[in-house]
Amino acid sequence: MRAAVVLLVAIAVAALVWLAVTFTARGPQPVAAPTTGCASPPPPRTSIPRFSAPGPSAAAAAVGTWGATLHTTCGDVGLELDGTDAPRTVASFVQLARGGYWTDSACNRLTSYLSPTAFLQCGDPTDRRAGDPGYGLAAENVPPGGRYARGTVIMGRGGGLDTTSGEFAIVYRDFTVRPGDPVYPVFGRVLTGMEVVDAIAARGGEDTRPDGRPFRSISIRSIDVARR
Incomplete structure (x- = not known):
């Protein structure tokens, strides 16, 4: 014993x-980070369309919701656009998507875990933070308290009260804007393909920057939009 x-x-x-x-x-x-296969980014654009005003009309966009599919080099992302609460923003998005403004454009901004915000920003066809479709938009449908939920689609912001109109972003983690910091209009949400955004966010920014280019490159090849 x-x-x-x-x-x-x-x-x-x-x-x-x-x-x-x-x-x-x-x-x-x-812990293993989400993975997704990405194709090589397209070459830089040589010409960019410009528009005199957003369209279709805000009244037309406000009828029901719209669906959009972002065809990216890392997979498709499906969106639902809120024409009721953000009619002007949705009208602008529809026009720019149908007009090819975002064709072969890079998503060149990621606010990483070191930043107080958490989103992947796309929509600048110049790839130099100098995109301009030719008009601006007033901010609409800004959430109370500056609270943004994962999967929300927001507009980029310029230095003033108007949004940039051409740049938009997808929130990949809940966050609340700090007092005094810019707030962002909400105009939609992600329905499918959130794993594509998660994979980019998991890799972080270049040189571990809290706000800059994502380490794993992703570009929009085209965007399809249709009324639901």
Whole structure:
């Protein structure tokens, strides 16, 4: 009996020693990040369309909801656009999508985990943060308290009260805007393909920057829109 107890103790000690050695050698293993296959980014645009005003009319866009599919180099992302609460923004989005404004354009801004915000921003066909479709939009449908939920689609912001009209972003993690910081109009939500955005966000920004280009490049090839 005593020999059996001694043997069990020896086995237990040996197991603990093995675990300690293994953990010290390998260390804690990181959680696997979401993965998605991405094609090579398209070449830079040589010409960009411009528009005199957003269209279709805000009244037409306000009837029901719209569906949009972002065809990206990393997979499709399906959106639902809220024409009721953000009619002017949705009207503008429909026009720019149908007019090819975002064809072969990079998503060149990611606010990473070091930033107080959390979104992937797209919509600048110049790839130099200098895109301009030819008009601006007043901010509409800004959430109370500056709270943004994962999967929300928002408009980019310029320095003034008007949005940039051409740039939009997808929120990949809940966040609340700090007092005094810019707020963003909401005009839709992601229905499918959120894993595409998650994979980009998981890789973070270049040089671990909290606000800059995403480490894994992603570009919009085209956008389809249709009334639901």
